[in-house]
Amino acid sequence: MPSSPRPVSPRWKGLLAALSLAMAGFIWLSGLVDSLSRPSVAPALSLQQQELTLLAEPAVPSSLREALLGESPRDALLKALEGISSEDRSERQQRMLLLLQGQTPASADRESEPEDPLLQQLLCEVSASDPGLCIDGAAAGQAALRLAFSTVLPLVTALIGGLLLIGQAWRLVRGRLMAWPAVQGPDLTLIDMALLVAGGFVVISAVGVPLVAFPLVGALTAGLASPRREAVGVVINYGVMALPSLLILWRQLRALPKQSAPPSGWMQWRLRPLLSALLDAVAGWLMVTPLVMLTGWLLVRLVGDPGGSNPLLELVLGSHDPIALGLLALTAVVLAPLFEETIFRGALLPVLAARLGPLAGVLLSGLLFAMAHISVGELAPLTVLGVGLGLVRLRSGRLWPSVLMHGLWNAVTFLNLLLL
Template sequence: MTAANRPSGRPEGAAPSWKVALALVSLALSLLLWLNGLIDSLSRPSVGNDLNRRQLELAVLAEPQLSGPLRNLLAGHNPLETLRKALAEEINHAREGGQSPDPDLLLEQALLLRRQGQTPASDALLAELGSGSSPQATLAQALLEPERKPDSPANQTLPGRQGLIDALPQGGVLRLWSCEELTPGTDCGASGGSRRALLQLVSVSVLPVLLLLLGSAALLRELWLRWRGRAAEAPALQGPQLSGLDAVLLIAGGFVVIGELLTPLLVGPLLTGLLQQLAVTSPLREGISVVSLYLALMAGPLLILALMLRGKGAMAGLQFRWNPLTTNLRQGLKGLLMVLPLVSLVGWLQGQLWGDPGGSNPLLELVLNSHNVPALACFGFTAIVLAPLFEETIFRGALLPVAARKLGATGGVLLSAAVFAVAHLSLGELLPLLVLGIGLGWLRWSSGRLGSCVLMHGLWNALTFTNLVVLGW
């Protein structure tokens, strides 16, 4: 075709002007949405304090099962006093921020002070808990004012007192201490709870240390092999035949504008109305909402990618290469172990320099505070199966090879990792996610298998998910 016969005299191979304009508009919207999301993330509560307190509560419960050096190693010198300080810090932080402290924290603080032989300020506590309509306020009244109120729940029958205890979250020190205060002489399951807490404490403290040691050894071995020139040569980095403009449209237009902006606006109200009609209650409602909205978010970008790859050998270009599955599992596990100490180090350094900036992923809090198995199954399926498969297809399957053709392998890995980290819209988790993204990108480059990246990502999310369930159950 000659230049005279081409539409509008457009040079051969040049993208249509409408496509360029759409990409620029999508990119501008994405940058605005991401910047706003990162700033807003600072106002979201951090799950870090919750995780620390839950681990301290496990240490307090498990202490009777520990003795000698093992006690100091797992529970610390005085876990009860450490927990008291953590509770006071959380409660004061909420008050300083103009928020009402969590009623469970207030009641737990009052019970702890009683166990330490101190008398809580009952009037101030009851005023902060409210008029008495909540289980926490009623329990506080029962525990702190039985002598002033003859009709206090503390003087009710055992079934009435047990009903108050059953209204509290299952497990943990709050329910145990409330039971021991209201029903003295009754078996509140302290010994069984202590043994279970010990198992939980070991799984969330000892096992991660073992994984860090294994990961550090694997990382040092890999570095040694590469320094000595004995590491296996990376295969040729292949990818779908997409242009840089296609990548912008996929990420900015498909992932951000359609997936993160339009999908919740269009699908969210319909899903909420449907769940209300079906009378689905919390927490299962949140579980179904999370998995449904994520499936809807995936649909737009994956449809765009499928249209872009139509007739171009889509699966071969993405290099999933699932067979043999054992190779993918081995490479995914190796990548997980190697990146774990690096992410932990970056997270620790950030905590030392910046403190806790907040802005945790809301899904973390949902998993931590849920005791509903069907809801947890929805959260787990989303985090362990859907998210790794979708995100690796977009970021390491499509974006990384396209970027590598322009910037080289290192530039492609770094760019895909940066976009991956920013896309999670959490300023507090940005640096750890960047390191995780670099690890996933390195695995994609070094193995030539997208399937290994999916499995590594899934294992990472499974480790986080399991830790949250163990701490929250």
């Protein structure tokens, strides 16, 4: 990091940074409290996984059913549906509950559910003398494949990641870890970062822009049907909300002396070699996966499900429109990693690491990254993910591997939601 002296910031700049920090703290704190009232997607995910398990049961060898599916997928699904209050139970869930209880819903027939293989199977079983004749082998096979990807693949990923972590710990104890490159990044101050993150990312983007942009976007997308309307709104709103922070960062970098910039530029993108960036991203994703899973498991065990899931997850779960899903995937897999890594690992982390030390910089940038998502339920797991992204940034000495790792994480999460 260049150590050339920076001129003393004007008093107004310091006051503006302090005001931005105070407002951002209030916005984040109130947002975290409000997130407690938002529903969690965990129950919906669990219920859909139980439905998938029951549908896949005939395609799983009998010797493996108990190990892979549990003792009785039918009883587990029945218990889950009975645990939902009648007011919150959808019409489909109510029909499924009656069928699992051996009752036939009014005016029920298999032709009424042409795209719901599980309901078709249950409707057939109620009246069939041999339930085995009701099994759709193709649907069961597809369900088993989806179930394998959504449950077995994360476990395999966590196992491989755990072995890699053990290997890294062993190298650390033996003193065989390769030395990391020197931290390079924009020669900005902590006041600059307060203006960028607190002022631009939080106050302007999360409060000021929505007051103007959201009504305009709503008017532009009013003619579209749901969920395509919501998906188009997500893409446009996200792009508009990213602009203030990017413009502030562009202005800050433009004010720096060009002769002080590192050879690879202030942001250290360094797209090539692409293969090593991809390998760093995959290794980071593998090693952070078991830690995030463990953090989420401990959180549920200690305090239960705190709720407050990202609303984007609900849109993905409730959408069957290919265009809507494509737009949501674009936001989650491309736009979000590019923007968030530029701010948190491209600008913020190097500045914090240069002034507070690499470890403190990684931890603080990871925490701020998690808080920016304004979800109590995701705060701890996202902090761990942010720390992992920061370590990949420092270890690789460039930003591109962190962007790829972030995109890979979001892509796998998005794929799991689609599979369920």
